[in-house]
Structure formats: C-alpha cells, structure tokens
Amino acid sequence: MKVGFIGLGIMGKPMAKNLLKAGHEVCVNDFHPESVAELVEAGATSAATNAEVAKDVEVVITMVPNVRAALLEKDGVIDGASSDTVIIDMSSIDPVESKKISAELKEKKGIEMLDCPVSGGEPKAIDGTLSIMCGGNKEVFDKYVDLLKAMGSSVVYVGEIGSGNVAKLANQMVVASNIGICAEAMTFAKKMGTDPELVYQAIRGGLAGSTVMDAKVPMMLEGNYKPGFRIDLHIKDLNNALNASHAINMPVPMTAHMMEVMQELKNHDEGSCDHDDIIRYYERMTGVSVVKGK
Numbered sequence: 001m002k003v004g005f006i007g008l009g010i011m012g013k014p015m016a017k018n019l020l021k022a023g024h025e026v027c028v029n030d031f032h033p034e035s036v037a038e039l040v041e042a043g044a045t046s047a048a049t050n051a052e053v054a055k056d057v058e059v060v061i062t063m064v065p066n067v068r069a070a071l072l073e074k075d076g077v078i079d080g081a082s083s084d085t086v087i088i089d090m091s092s093i094d095p096v097e098s099k100k101i102s103a104e105l106k107e108k109k110g111i112e113m114l115d116c117p118v119s120g121g122e123p124k125a126i127d128g129t130l131s132i133m134c135g136g137n138k139e140v141f142d143k144y145v146d147l148l149k150a151m152g153s154s155v156v157y158v159g160e161i162g163s164g165n166v167a168k169l170a171n172q173m174v175v176a177s178n179i180g181i182c183a184e185a186m187t188f189a190k191k192m193g194t195d196p197e198l199v200y201q202a203i204r205g206g207l208a209g210s211t212v213m214d215a216k217v218p219m220m221l222e223g224n225y226k227p228g229f230r231i232d233l234h235i236k237d238l239n240n241a242l243n244a245s246h247a248i249n250m251p252v253p254m255t256a257h258m259m260e261v262m263q264e265l266k267n268h269d270e271g272s273c274d275h276d277d278i279i280r281y282y283e284r285m286t287g288v289s290v291v292k293g294k
C-alpha cells in the first residue's frame with residue numbers, strides 16, 4: 001500500500017520504519033532533514049511539504065504535536081489529498097479537537113479520518129508492539145486494521161471519531177498517577193533506610209507491579225531521564241484530560257494533582273526530560289535521591 005507518513009520524531013521514525021519492513025511504500029516528511037534522510041536510507045521516498053506527501057498515496061499517517069497545522073494549515077495534507085485519501089492521525093490530541101478536524105476534512109474535501117493514538121513509548125514503537133486505540137468509521141477501520149498491525153500488537157476499535165483519543169487520555173491519566181506513586185514509594189523506601197532497588201524487586205511480582213513500574217522504576221534508580229516520553233507532552237495530555245473532563249462536569253483530582261507535579265518539573269527546566277523525572281520532584285521535596293550509589 002502507498003502510505004504517507006508525517007512526523008519522524010521519537011515515535012514516528014520507528015513506526016514508519018516498521019511500515020517499510022511490512023512491505024509498504026512509504027513517503028515521508030518532517031521538519032528535520034536528518035530524520036527524513038534516515039528514512040530514505042531505509043527505503044522511503046520523501047516530499048518537501050505535507051501537501052505533496054498526500055498527492056500520490058492512499059493513506060496519510062500523522063504523528064506530530066500539532067495535528068491541525070500538519071493537516072489543515074498552509075501546505076497541509078488537505079491541499080494535496082483527494083476525497084479518496086484516508087487520514088489516520090496517530091498523535092495524542094484532545095478528542096474534541098479530533099472531532100473538529102475530522103468534520104473539517106469531511107466538509108472541505110469529503111476525507112475520512114480515523115483517530116488512532118498509541119501507547120507503549122519508543123521501545124514498543126521500535127518493536128512494532130504498540131497498543132493502538134482507534135476511533136472513526138468502523139468500515140474504514142476494518143479496511144486499514146492490517147496496516148495498523150504493522151506498528152502494533154494490540155489494535156482495538158473503541159467507537160466513533162474521538163474515541164481513540166478518549167482511550168488515550170484515560171491511558172495517560174493512569175500512567176501519570178502510576179509513575180507518581182512509584183516515585184513516592186521508592187523515595188519512602190530510601191528515606192526509611194531500605195534499599196529501593198530491593199523493594200522494587202520485592203514488590204514488582206505482586207499486585208503493585210505494573211508495566212509502568214517495570215519501565216520507569218529502573219530508570220529512576222539509574223538516574224536516567226532521557227526521553228522516552230517528555231514531561232512537556234504529558235502536560236499537553238493532562239491538560240486535554242482536564243479540559244475534557246471539566247466539559248462534562250467531572251472532577252479528576254488525581255489527574256489534577258499530577259498536572260501540578262509536572263508543572264513543578266517544567267519550572268525546573270525539566271520539560272524535555274522523560275516523565276520518570278517525577279522522581280526529582282520527590283528528591284527536591286525530601287532531600288534524598290534513589291539513584292544507586294547516591
């Protein structure tokens with residue numbers, strides 16, 4: 001299948017490579033020429049604008065922070081797409097914005113859009129084992145589910161357009177609080193004079209264990225804050241979760257609390273760090289570090 005891929009960042013680059021490995025013809029674009037060059041080296045073609053990416057492909061996938069700009073603004077996908085082009089946005093955005101963008105694409109050019117955000121981070125993007133949550137027209141989903149399976153091991157249809165991003169926000173709420181309590185528990189162990197690494201080994205196989213714990217606690221113990229998933233992006237997601245839940249009059253106290261923790265990190269110029277950096281909020285508050293040897 002001929003596929004356009006826009007946004008070759010931490011996530012998009014390995015996802016586009018997996019489409020190539022699955023035998024698809026991929027045309028790419030990104031603001032960073034070196035990322036484009038890397039994909040061309042791997043077998044992709046490239047185009048100078050997002051409009052040009054859309055000209056000769058059946059499907060355009062976006063994996064960018066600003067989806068509206070990539071799709072609808074100057075030289076955006078809509079300028080090159082036809083009514084037969086299908087757009088699959090795999091970025092994480094506000095579900096309300098996803099619905100609005102989809103409606104504009106349909107009204108202006110009759111274009112179908114699916115919202116299919118992902119979870120799993122860079123390691124699963126590389127392995128092609130992402131969890132993909134999908135919203136939009138079910139027939140369109142059924143047609144492209146195999147394409148999505150080239151990037152993920154779990155591809156679940158959730159409902160109408162926007163539903164994929166509702167699932168993703170739920171995911172981000174759980175991940176934020178889960179990292180937060182892991183950081184709190186590891187700091188508690190250290191302050192009690194018990195080795196946090198041994199506490200981690202002791203509890204990871206029990207009810208407290210989680211994918212988040214196994215991904216993030218080892219990073220905290222190594223003092224590794226290399227992203228992964230940046231604090232700035234998690235703030236964006238929690239902001240969307242707060243807006244969406246307030247719009248339906250639902251208080252979300254745990255999400256709101258984690259948002260404030262992340263604001264503290266941002267104020268310390270740590271917005272570009274991985275979200276395991278939440279451990280440094282506890283470090284500043286308690287004066288102890290869980291990093292091995294410290």
Ligand code: NAD
Nearest residue numbers: 007008009010011030031063064070091092121122228229
């Ligand atoms: P990133 O900042 O690493 O990459 C984004 C890339 O998109 C950059 O290379 C940038 O140059 C490019 N880009 C931005 N706007 C563009 C445009 N208009 N045209 C062409 N290229 C453009 O971000 P990321 O971490 O890969 O995240 C991308 C999306 O995936 C975000 O919505 C994020 O929330 C979501 N996400 C990220 C992770 C993760 O672990 N990093 C996990 C799940 C979901």
